[in-house]
Amino acid sequence: MGFTAPWALAGLALAALPILLHLVQRREPPERAFPAVRYLEDATRDHRRQLRLRHLLLLALRTLLVIALVLAAAGAFVRGAMPFGRHAPSALVLIVDHSASSTAVWGGEPALTGIQRAADAVLARATAGDRLWLLTATGVPRTGSAEELRAAVATLEPAARPMDLGAAVAVARDLLAGVDRPGEVVVVTDAQGSAITPTRGEGPLTVLRADGDPPPNRGLAALDAGAQPWGGDGGRVTATLLGVATDPVAAALEVDGRTVRELLVASGAPLTLPVPPLTAGWHEVRLTLAPDEFRLDDTARVAVRVAPPAAVAWTPGDRWLDAALDVLAADGRVRAGAEITLGSLGRGRSVVVPPSDLALLPALNRALAGRGLRWRYGAVQDGAGALDSGAVLPFRAGVSRRVVLESATTGAGEVLVTADGAPWAVRDGDIVLLGSRLDPAWTELPLTAGFVPLLDHLLTRTLSGDLFLTTAVPGTPVVLPGLVTGVTRAGNEVAVEGGAPWRPAGPGIHYLLRGVDTVGAITAALPDGESDLVPLTDAELRNRWPGAVVRAWDEADAAAFGSSGRGDLRPLLLLLALGCVIGESLLAGRGRSVVR
Amino acid sequence: MHPADVARLGGIEVTTAGIVEGFLAGQHRSPRRGFSVEFAEHRQYQPGDEPRYVDWKLLGRTDRLYVKQFEEETNLRAMLVVDASASMAWRGDPARLTKLDYATRLAAAMALVLLRQRDATGLVTFADTVQSVTPARVRRGQWAQLAGELGAIQPGQGTAAEPALRQVVAALRRRGMVVFCSDLLLDRTLTLKALKFLRHRGHEVLVLHIADPAELELGGGEETRFRDPETGESVTLAPGEWAGAYRRTVDGVVRAWGSACRAAGMRYALLPTDLPFGTALSRALGA
Structure with missing residues (x-):
């Protein structure tokens, strides 16, 4: 036997009250001279034993009444099976799986209908002493009375999204860790395999799952x-x-x-x-x-x-650019035109590379500055390096020579590609600056399969509207x-x-x-994975959630509030107290009627 | 008049006369009016006395002239038997008379009534032993003697009615009347046997059951140890729980005494001590 409010057991001291009163009454009573004692003896001779027995019974009933009331106040419960109709005050987190898969029709009705019915059956067993939470696809536990949560369950709509039930169980167990009473988690689900993810924590867990074969999907x-x-x-x-x-x-x-x-x-x-x-x-x-x-x-x-294809102007003769642009043009990605200048600074959108004659860099920088660019070319760096992979360049490529890209303003423009962590390709407005010429003497990029996609990205997305x-x-x-x-x-x-x-x-x-x-x-x-409606088997489910009790939806009323394994003794104790009161009244009344 | 009020007026001699006067005012004269005379006492001769009443034999022996004085002889000799045991000295309420006080006043009143009817009246008082015996006479001063005896009664301890009643047998050589005043808290078998013997001897027997109202109705609520002042025996109980059973027991006792007395040709009257003396006399004397 256990108690939810063991401090109330201090009231057991009150059980001594009837005994004390009895003893006090048994103390020497006042004496009174009375000549007709023989009449008293005659009057009480037949009933004295019965009266003594009645007094003892009354004492026992009153003591039992106090004990029963105190134990009920202490929230007495028994461990193990629940032989009584009510359960001990518990905490329960009800996780309702109303994910997208709950819209599937099982046996003529949406799975959500069965889930709602099972969830309602669980909540219907709740008592006023229970603490309840409802956890749905929102991920935010909602607390309330059983009636409030039943109403919430009844109005649940399919979430049109998957649920991570493993994470939900973990949240539920975190909730229960902070309550002062036995708690359990009940998950009502279609047991779709993708939703039953591994969880953490410990504690009673009941899974109410669909019973039957899922619809083909x-x-x-x-x-x-x-x-x-x-x-x-x-x-x-x-x-x-x-x-x-x-x-x-x-x-x-x-x-x-x-x-x-x-x-x-x-x-x-x-x-x-x-x-x-x-x-x-x-x-x-x-x-x-x-x-x-x-x-x-x-x-x-x-x-x-x-x-429409981007209209690109470039200076023919660069074998690497010519080949790549031919491919893009053949694929309809670009066409010859003057919207975007590739390889040098044009009047409009441009992809600029360092000039082959590095003496022209200052002039280029002045031109860039004249266009309002906040980036400029700096010193030349020779040495082996590598371009870092990213959204624009999904692989690494070697760089042997590059011109450092410098910015006078922190955070200006957008760094598209880096080389060993330093900017290599940047965009500022409608101009893209590359740190190396697209030549194998500067970078191995033109020799890689990613060269054409890089140009495609720069021309059709970066400069044509990303x-x-x-x-x-x-x-x-x-x-x-x-x-x-x-x-x-x-x-x-x-x-x-x-x-x-x-x-x-x-x-x-x-x-x-x-x-x-x-x-x-x-x-x-x-x-x-949401399309795979095949549920986990009970064994698979228990394997993912060790210790879980798996029941069918239609067993919800018997499964709920059972994982804590505690039977509420309070109704029995209150019934016992009521019986004591009735017995005491009857016995006292009968005693009076006997002697009158 | 209520017995308590009567008691406040004074001693037996004073109050009894009032009681009896009030009682006799509505009574017929005694049907046992005497028809013969009996020597009562001598007195010295005085001039004018009828010579026929001179006691010549006494003159012969003493040489003095005495005349005989005769009393009218009745056909009834009554003996009052008063229980003076410790239980009789009890009262349930200080405002009431003790049973003994009530019995003595009632006996005195009866004696006065009887003596006024020229019925010879005597008295036996008893407790655990016979305390006093006053032979039945009708002479002048008898009532004063009886009243004095009654007023001088001291409560004894136990109750021994049977020896007292044997004294009555000895005292009443002829048929007479025996008035037994007691709370009847005694050995009923022995007492009834003695009373029946009196009845067998031709005496008219009147049993006056003196009871305090608190003995008839058990009052109080708290558990109490009830102690018998005579025997010292005690019973502890809560009166509230036993009032009904007690009442039934008392009723049974009263019925038993009444039945036994009637069966033996005796008269029985229950007289609570709050019963007015006039009513009590009426019940006692069969008015």
């Missing part, structure tokens, strides 16, 4: 639109079918809501789909499968930026580019702070705005 991974922006002649998107292997399924390719192609797709290798030529601007390309029991992964989207394109899982933070001022989706624009984390609320394409210009897009989509 196939979904789509996020579309890949390749390098962007696209040219005006269209492009290709690559799709991957996820989930269980099924027969080919009907799909429709849409651009901006207009179906451009209908096809059958099958699981297996990624599927590349051509997209017809599009006008310049932003487009939403979407591939939609025929609906199944889990709808949220039936559609994959990608934002596509279409822009694009911020990324994918994200709904609910997870994405650090926005520095100059972004707003995000818009489906016509709803919200102001954001550039450079700060931002969480897409749900699946879809969120366009990033800089003022009125769209500078990028975040495609929010479920992670691929």
Whole structure:
């Protein structure tokens, strides 16, 4: 037996009260002369033994009454199975998995309905003495009465995002570590494998899981639109079918809501789909499968930026540049023109490299300064070095000679590539300065496979309007580019702070705005694992969460408040006290009626 | 008049007369009016006395002239038997008379009534032994003697009614009346046996059960040790819990005495000490 408020046991001293009163009453009573003692003896002869027994019973009942009340006040409970209807005052954290997978239809109804029903059954067993928390996909524990939390559970909507139940259990256990009563964690989930992540901490854990086979499901991974922006002649998107292997399924390719192609797709290798030529601007390309029991992964989207090829002017004769630009031109990425000058400082946007005659550097610096550039070329450094990998240059390349790039103002412009930690490629306004000539005598870059993509990035993105394109899982933070001022989706624009984390609320394409210009897009989509609805087996679940008690949803009413293994003795004690009161009243009344 | 008020007026001699006067005012004359005379005493001859009452034999022996004085002889000789045991000296309320005080006053009143009817009246008082025996007479001054005896009673310790009643047998050679005044806290079997014997001897027996109201109704709530002043025995109980049972027991005792007396041809009357003496006399004398 244990007690939730052991300090109340001090009240057991009161149990001595009836005994003391009894002893006090048994002390020498006042004496009174009374001649008719023989009548008293006659009157009491038959009932004296009965009266003595009644007094002893009354004493026992009153003592038992005090003990029962004190034990109830101390919150007595028993360990082990719960033989009584009520449980001891407990703390319970109920984790409800209303992630995207809960929208899947199991046996004719959404999994969320079963989850809500099981969660409600758990909360229905709560008593006023319990401390309760509800933990949902928001990640913020909510406390309240059982009725409040039941109402919250009843109004839960699918989160359209995955849940990390392992992290949720850890949070729950942290919560319970701070309470002064036995606690347990109850997770109501569809037991999707991707959600049952390893957890930490110890304590009673009950998992209420779906019972039965999951619905067959196939979904789509996020579309890949390749390098962007696209040219005006269209492009290709690559799709991957996820989930269980099924027969080919009907799909429709849409651009901006207009179906451009209908096809059958099958699981297996990624599927590349051509997209017809599009006008310049932003487009939403979407591939939609025929609906199944889990709808949220039936559609994959990608934002596509279409822009005309950059018009580039360069001085022919540089064999490395000529070859690279031929490739880019053939691919429609660039064309001959005067919008961007490559290799020297032009009138407009320029990619500037050090002059072959280093004596011209001062003149170049003056020209750069005349354009308002805050960077300038410094001293020449010879010696082996390496370009650091980054977003613009995804690999390392050797540098044997370079001109130091200096800035008079800290934080001016943007460092695109570094060499051994020092700026090697910087952008300030519409001019990009490179620290080395694009020549193997300066850097091995022209000899590498990344040379053409680097030029493509500099010409079509860095100087033609850099694009911020990324994918994200709904609910997870994405650090926005520095100059972004707003995000818009489906016509709803919200102001954001550039450079700060931002969480897409749900699946879809969120366009990033800089003022009125769209500078990028975040495609929010479920992670691929969310399409796999196959739940973990009980053994797998217990393997991931050692010690967990696994029950089915329809066992929720029996499973809840049982992991703490404590049965509340208070109802029994109060019942006993009531019985003592009734017994005392009956016995006292009967005693009076006997002698009258 | 309430017995307590009567008691405040004075001694037995003073108060009894008032009691009896009030009582007799509504009574008929005694049906036992005497029809013969009996020698009572001598006195010296005085001129004018009828010569026939001169006691010639005494003149012959003493050479003095005495005349005989005769009393009217009744057909009733009454003997008052008063219990003076320790239990009789108890009262449940200081405002009330003790049972002994009540019994002595009642006996005195009865004696006065009887003597006024020219019934010879005697007195036996007893406790654990016979304390006094006053033969039944009807002479002048008898009542004063009886009143004096009653007023001088000192409570004894125990109760021994049977020897006292044997004294009565000896004192009443002819049929008479025995008035037994007691709280009946005694050996009922022996006492009834003695009383029945009296009855068997042809005496009219009147049992007056003197009881304090506190003996009839058990009062109080707190647990109390009740001690018998005669025997020293005690019982500890809470009166509140036992009042009903006690009442039933007392009722049973009263019924038992009444039944036993009636069965033996005796009269029985329960007289609580708060009962007015007039009412008590009426019950006692069968008015």
